[in-house]
Amino acid sequence: MTALVIAEHDHATVKPATLNTVTAALACGGDVHVLVAGANAAEAGKAAAQIAGVTKVIVADSPSLAENLAENVAAQVLAIAANYSHILFPSTANGKNVAPRVAAKLDVAQISDITLVVSPDTFERPIYAGNAIATVQSSDATKVITVRTTGFDAAAATGGSATVETAEGVADSGKSSFVGREVTKSERPELTAAKIIVSGGRALGSAEKFTEVMAPLADKLNAGLGASRAAVDAGYAPNDWQVGQTGKIVAPQLYIAAGISGAIQHLAGMKDSKVIVAINKDEEAPIFSVADYGLVADLFVAVPELVKAL
Numbered sequence: 001m002t003a004l005v006i007a008e009h010d011h012a013t014v015k016p017a018t019l020n021t022v023t024a025a026l027a028c029g030g031d032v033h034v035l036v037a038g039a040n041a042a043e044a045g046k047a048a049a050q051i052a053g054v055t056k057v058i059v060a061d062s063p064s065l066a067e068n069l070a071e072n073v074a075a076q077v078l079a080i081a082a083n084y085s086h087i088l089f090p091s092t093a094n095g096k097n098v099a100p101r102v103a104a105k106l107d108v109a110q111i112s113d114i115t116l117v118v119s120p121d122t123f124e125r126p127i128y129a130g131n132a133i134a135t136v137q138s139s140d141a142t143k144v145i146t147v148r149t150t151g152f153d154a155a156a157a158t159g160g161s162a163t164v165e166t167a168e169g170v171a172d173s174g175k176s177s178f179v180g181r182e183v184t185k186s187e188r189p190e191l192t193a194a195k196i197i198v199s200g201g202r203a204l205g206s207a208e209k210f211t212e213v214m215a216p217l218a219d220k221l222n223a224g225l226g227a228s229r230a231a232v233d234a235g236y237a238p239n240d241w242q243v244g245q246t247g248k249i250v251a252p253q254l255y256i257a258a259g260i261s262g263a264i265q266h267l268a269g270m271k272d273s274k275v276i277v278a279i280n281k282d283e284e285a286p287i288f289s290v291a292d293y294g295l296v297a298d299l300f301v302a303v304p305e306l307v308k309a310l
């Protein structure tokens with residue numbers, strides 16, 4: 001029994017989501033291999049070989065894999081899929097783009113967003129926005145899995161000594177082509193990797209106030225900035241800051257929610273945070289039901305005071 005983890009990488013380094021996925025793969029019980037499908041990706045391959053617990057890294061290098069086009073990456077996975085009992089992707093935009101294509105071609109059911117490996121064929125996954133946990137048993141020969149990375153600790157990025165093999169890169173499928181990419185550049189930590197997140201809600205009232213009130217707190221704490229969907233929909237914060245069921249799922253060490261009511265769809269994205277602090281002027285706000293520390297206060301007073309105190 002051998003599990004294959006599809007690495008999330010930028011051709012030079014391996015992204016943290018890969019480490020959590022390796023932990024899930026190790027829990028499946030057998031050897032763990034990692035596929036680095038990229039272009040000029042030898043450095044990422046070397047980084048993957050350092051991950052504790054990984055025994056083999058396969059580097060597939062081809063211009064067709066330079067831009068992560070799902071059709072090409074899926075074909076690359078399928079080229080070696082027969083060797084594996086489990087194929088695991090992180091539940092990232094990339095992973096979720098490729099995994100269903102692989103599952104469909106293998107004619108197996110995808111097991112999505114697992115948070116626990118009960119046994120090699122049985123997994124837990126949240127349903128109904130995290131309000132219930134389903135235990136899913138699969139009788140498929142190959143388990144194609146996406147892994148909710150907040151459900152698994154990261155494997156150590158160093159200490160491993162996997163062998164590195166190369167595989168022939170697939171030809172371009174011709175089904176899609178890369179047009180362009182606009183990347184948001186931020187000094188702040190990426191939300192899904194941030195140890196501290198400071199999130200604002202509709203109460204901020206405008207994009208200007210959001211920046212004026214929340215950014216200094218994030219700067220002081222070296223935190224990522226998040227937002228509720230109401231704040232994003234109102235244009236106070238960019239789309240990629242949204243935390244929740246239809247945004248990002250996060251589990252930082254510290255999550256500070258200011259002016260967020262705590263709707264179930266928001267809680268679905270942050271309730272696994274280690275310590276939750278809520279600032280809300282309504283003492284009945286549902287966010288207080290998940291908060292470790294709650295402050296009933298006007299955020300426009302409380303947040304600047306907190307910044308001053310830090």
Ligand SMILES: Cc1cc2nc3c(=O)[nH]c(=O)nc-3n(C[C@H](O)[C@H](O)[C@H](O)COP(=O)(O)OP(=O)(O)OC[C@H]3O[C@@H](n4cnc5c(N)ncnc54)[C@H](O)[C@@H]3O)c2cc1C
Nearest residue numbers: 201202203228229230244245246247259260261266281299
């Ligand atoms: C299918 C679906 C998916 C969804 N996905 C998401 C998602 O991914 N993420 C998400 O966040 N939401 C999501 N939502 C929306 C969700 O239901 C809520 O509407 C949203 O989370 C509310 O955002 P909010 O808490 O900022 O706003 P509100 O619910 O309006 O809450 C504002 C809060 O601010 C407090 N407040 C007001 N003024 C102050 C002040 N001066 N100081 C302190 N507190 C103050 C109020 O007491 C209130 O509790 C989804 C909804 C649906 C139907």
